[in-house]
Amino acid sequence: MDVRLYPSAPAIGARPGSESTGLAHLDYYHCGKFDGDSAYVGMSDGNPELLPTSQTYNSQSESNEDYEIPPITPPNLPEPSLLHLGDHEASYHSLCHGLAPNGLLPAYSYQAMDLPAIMVSNMLAQDSHLLSGQLPTIQEMVHSEVAAYDSGRPGPLLGRPAMLASHMSALSQSQLISQMGIRSGITHSSPSPPGSKSATPSPSSSTQEEESDAHFKISGEKRPSADPGKKAKNPKKKKKKDPNEPQKPVSAYALFFRDTQAAIKGQNPSATFGDVSKIVASMWDSLGEEQKQAYKRKTEAAKKEYLKALAAYRASLVSKSPPDQGEAKNAQANPPAKMLPPKQPMYAMPGLASFLTPSDLQAFRSGASPASLARTLGSKALLPGLSTSPPPPSFPLSPSLHQQLPLPPHAQGALLSPPLSMSPAPQPPVLPASMALQVQLAMSPSPPGPQDFPHISEFPSGSGSRSPGPSNPSSSSGDWDGSYPSGERGLSTCSLLPRDKSLYLT
DNA sequence: TGGATGATTGTTAGG
DNA sequence: CCTAACAATCATCCA
Numbered sequence: 001m002d003v004r005l006y007p008s009a010p011a012i013g014a015r016p017g018s019e020s021t022g023l024a025h026l027d028y029y030h031c032g033k034f035d036g037d038s039a040y041v042g043m044s045d046g047n048p049e050l051l052p053t054s055q056t057y058n059s060q061s062e063s064n065e066d067y068e069i070p071p072i073t074p075p076n077l078p079e080p081s082l083l084h085l086g087d088h089e090a091s092y093h094s095l096c097h098g099l100a101p102n103g104l105l106p107a108y109s110y111q112a113m114d115l116p117a118i119m120v121s122n123m124l125a126q127d128s129h130l131l132s133g134q135l136p137t138i139q140e141m142v143h144s145e146v147a148a149y150d151s152g153r154p155g156p157l158l159g160r161p162a163m164l165a166s167h168m169s170a171l172s173q174s175q176l177i178s179q180m181g182i183r184s185g186i187t188h189s190s191p192s193p194p195g196s197k198s199a200t201p202s203p204s205s206s207t208q209e210e211e212s213d214a215h216f217k218i219s220g221e222k223r224p225s226a227d228p229g230k231k232a233k234n235p236k237k238k239k240k241k242d243p244n245e246p247q248k249p250v251s252a253y254a255l256f257f258r259d260t261q262a263a264i265k266g267q268n269p270s271a272t273f274g275d276v277s278k279i280v281a282s283m284w285d286s287l288g289e290e291q292k293q294a295y296k297r298k299t300e301a302a303k304k305e306y307l308k309a310l311a312a313y314r315a316s317l318v319s320k321s322p323p324d325q326g327e328a329k330n331a332q333a334n335p336p337a338k339m340l341p342p343k344q345p346m347y348a349m350p351g352l353a354s355f356l357t358p359s360d361l362q363a364f365r366s367g368a369s370p371a372s373l374a375r376t377l378g379s380k381a382l383l384p385g386l387s388t389s390p391p392p393p394s395f396p397l398s399p400s401l402h403q404q405l406p407l408p409p410h411a412q413g414a415l416l417s418p419p420l421s422m423s424p425a426p427q428p429p430v431l432p433a434s435m436a437l438q439v440q441l442a443m444s445p446s447p448p449g450p451q452d453f454p455h456i457s458e459f460p461s462g463s464g465s466r467s468p469g470p471s472n473p474s475s476s477s478g479d480w481d482g483s484y485p486s487g488e489r490g491l492s493t494c495s496l497l498p499r500d501k502s503l504y505l506t
Numbered sequence: 507t508g509g510a511t512g513a514t515t516g517t518t519a520g521g
Numbered sequence: 522c523c524t525a526a527c528a529a530t531c532a533t534c535c536a
Binding site for chain 2: 096247248250251253254255256258261263265272276277280357
């Protein structure tokens with residue numbers, strides 16, 4: 001059973017796998033969650049703070065169901081850069097709170113929305129109570145959005161980037177709608193088999209598609225274009241590279257994607273690649289420049305290494321083989337080792353890990369960057385719910401994630417182990433921690449840069465499964481790691497947070 | 507400036 | 522069993 005949720009596939013309910021979703025929701029809730037009235041925020045300190053949920057989500061779970069929000073809570077990610085930013089203790093908090101107040105929820109909310117929609121539906125179906133309690137946030141979000149949506153779709157909102165905070169609410173709704181909505185909206189209308197992939201136009205989906213299209217049009221989102229185009233791609237596809245040839249450095253976004261995707265999945269296991277991509281994109285938008293810069297820095301560093309490796313590689317090729325063969329053979333000639341450098345750095349980057357660090361969190365709090373969050377939220381509208389009410393939820397959620405999130409066994413052990421002991425054994429993905437971290441990070445600005453990595457090292461944030469690099473702590477690839485020694489903290493914090501939340505939640 | 511390409515992860519189908 | 526393709530999105534590179 002594919003759990004894949006395609007955006008369009010609203011039919012969450014259909015999914016058997018709803019469980020996962022349920023979990024995700026839980027995480028969300030935990031994290032951000034507010035139990036209705038108050039949300040716990042993870043605290044680096046270990047003390048869970050209760051956020052006054054500004055919002056109470058309780059109200060309408062129903063609509064929420066459709067959307068499901070987001071358990072995902074995106075991390076705010078954080079980036080390391082965020083870490084440096086602030087420093088308020090409350091970073092974590094801030095995430096929750098800050099955002100909430102601002103109403104800016106970071107992209108996460110957005111994510112949540114997307115995923116949530118699916119999940120939510122599932123969850124709702126499965127755990128109504130959860131929804132009532134936890135969902136509230138989501139529900140509200142959704143609800144608000146929905147309402148807006150229903151009332152009048154805010155068409156314009158879509159433009160992620162530029163959304164104003166004020167618009168946020170509207171936007172968020174619209175966006176959510178657009179994104180999720182399409183899915184979810186559809187969902188309620190007719191639960192198309194989720195299974196159907198996005199591309200596959202399910203007959204039932206037709207309506208959805210239309211709506212989606214409309215949304216897109218209104219919003220002017222990019223996505224729509226993507227679909228058509230992609231298939232066209234087929235022809236070219238990738239060309240094989242020489243194994244030996246140094247790999248190009250991963251882009252900042254790619255790094256970010258790595259970091260966040262794990263968390264997202266952790267929260268929303270059912271989330272499809274598309275969903276995750278959207279969420280990550282929203283998060284990316286929401287990220288503050290600082291954070292982005294941090295990633296960019298890493299990228300640049302990797303690039304430098306890459307260039308070096310490339311030069312060496314080419315040189316080797318030239319020397320070894322005649323120019324003609326050069327490239328083809330180059331691979332052989334080149335020592336793989338060179339190639340490695342670039343990548344490793346990348347892995348090292350794991351933003352999430354960085355998030356974990358307490359400092360980050362604090363930083364986050366400090367300033368985090370509410371602005372960034374706001375941006376994200378606003379821009380994306382993802383957070384509609386957030387915007388409307390308390391953004392905090394989104395972040396807060398993240399913490400919870402840890403608990404629920406399934407961490408990779410090894411990863412979990414490292415990160416969670418401490419905390420885990422407390423919490424549920426079964427944890428799938430690493431995400432939770434990472435997510436939480438991210439969120440925290442988002443909250444507080446941390447010094448961009450390598451610092452983040454350290455954290456990463458400890459957390460296998462990103463790639464729970466694959467995560468090549470990030471996870472590996474030891475290596476903590478020199479550069480990156482070096483820069484961030486604090487990784488440990490991050491973990492600790494993460495673990496702590498989750499626990500707290502989890503406890504509360506539970 | 508815009509198009510093309512590659513990368514992110516996870517799943518699946520085909521060879 | 523391995524590889525390629527695909528999903529959505531962004532960054533980067535080149536013309």
